[in-house]
Every structure is written in structure tokens, then in C-alpha cells.
Amino acid sequence: MKTLLSVLLLTMASSAFAQIKVNHIAVHVSNLEKSMNFYETILNLEEIEEPFKDGLHAWYDIGGGAALHLIEVANTPTEISKTNHLCFSMDDMDAFISRLKSKNYPFEDWPGEKGKITTRPDGVRQIYIQDPDGYWLEINDDY
Template identity: 45%
Template sequence: MKQSIIRYLVIAVCLLGSVFPSFAQEKRTQFNHVALSVFDLQKSASFYQHVLQLDTIPEPFKIGKHKWFEIGPGLSLHLVNDATEITEHRRNTHICFSVTSIDDIIARLNKFGVVYYNVQEEPGKVGTRVDGVKQLYIQDPDGYWIEINNERMEW
């Protein structure tokens, strides 16, 4: 009888453990996308596609005002052609991409004539964070700041 009670208790705990994590998972907020308002959609899309080598993904509107790019599993960057002018942006408001090789990205930036900066905004310089991660900053055609670093991610 004792063994039956213990057996049922173990089963009950296992069932509760399997129910509550999935319930909590359903309620959790998850990041989905970032949208940037751009002045020249083709110029901006070309930058993200060719300089940063992001893959395009289908966008549902199909009215010529949007370009979508994959930036991670289930994550996307949406460019929206609705800016009436290019405005100044502060570097601390930025998006960040990690790469396996800072030297390779620098070569690509040089090929496309994109100026890069360290955290002090010195042109042509790469910075190193206190944790050893190398980083640089660039601006897209609309002046949005982008950090690129070599932080080891799950490749």
C-alpha cells in the first residue's frame, strides 16, 4: 500500500511538473522583430542584404513599402519605407549583430566604403570590451547605429 501511494505521488509530481512549465512558457513574452523607418527602402535593403549579408524573408503586405530580413531563428528586421527625412540617431540606441570574425566584417565594410568606429566614435578603430569581446559600430543609410561584435554565440 505504501509503495502504491509513493508511486502515485511520483506520477502526480511528474504530471504537475510537465503541466506548469508549459503553462509558464505560454504566458512568457518573447521578442519577435525590430522595425526601422527608412527614407530610401532600396538603399537600406541593399545595405542590410549586401553589407551585413542578412537573408530576406517574405513579407505579407506586398505593397512595395517593406523589406523583411531574418536576424535569428524566428526573429526579423522590418524596414518600412515611411521616413520623410534622415534624422540623427544616438549611438547608444542601436541594434547589435555578432559575427565569427571581426577581420572579415572589416574587410567587407572596407569593400563597401562603410566607416566603422570604436565606442569613442573614433573612425577606423575597433574596441575591446572589458570581457575581451571586440566590437565596432557602423551606421546604416538612415543613420541608425549598429554594433558588430565577436561575442561567442551558439553558432
């Protein structure tokens, strides 16, 4: 009886919490081809199947069952802020920074110092880069 009660309580407790996961992040881009080149060559993301096949969408696997959707539409937003950013964690951030340097691709720390790395109070290292539309991306080693 005690085992049955434990299973019942555990089942009730787990069903009391909503289960949620990230499905995708959509990013508005001004030039799909240019943005695809950035996300493939700089971030090394793998393109995945997308259903629209209209030349205005590209989807990428970003891990954990989630996807990044690039959507080309005229009139991209003009307000760009580093506070609003996408964040990707890398398993080998040093190799990623080396790749950026080999491609002469600029990066900076949170305050904006070029070529520098921020170390958060919890020890996670982070840098910031911008995509072709100026959107900020944080890259960190909290993999």
C-alpha cells in the same frame, strides 16, 4: 508518487514564467531601395517574404526566428544616437571587418575613433557602423 510530484512541480514552475521571443524589429527608412542595398551588401542579410508587396516594406531574416522589417515612410526621425542601436553578432567578425574595408565602408569604436574596435570588459569585441539613414548598428563577436 515522487516522480509524479516532480513532473507536476516542474510543469507548474515552467508555466509560471512568460515565454517570450523577439518576433521582429521595425526600422523606419527614408529610401527603401538604398536601405535594402545596405542590409543586403554590407550586412549580408537574406530577404524573406513580406505580405504587403507595396514597395514600402522589406523583411530580412536575422536568425532565431526573428526578422528585421524595413519600412519606408516620409519624415524619418531626426534624432540619431549611438546609444539607441541595433546589434548583430557575427560568427566571423574579422571577415566582416575585412568586407567593410574592401568596400571602403566606415566603422568605429564606441568612443568614435574611426577604424578601431572596442573590447568590452567581458572580452566581446564590437564596432559601430551607420545605415543610410544614420541609424547606428553595433556589430560584435558574441555569436
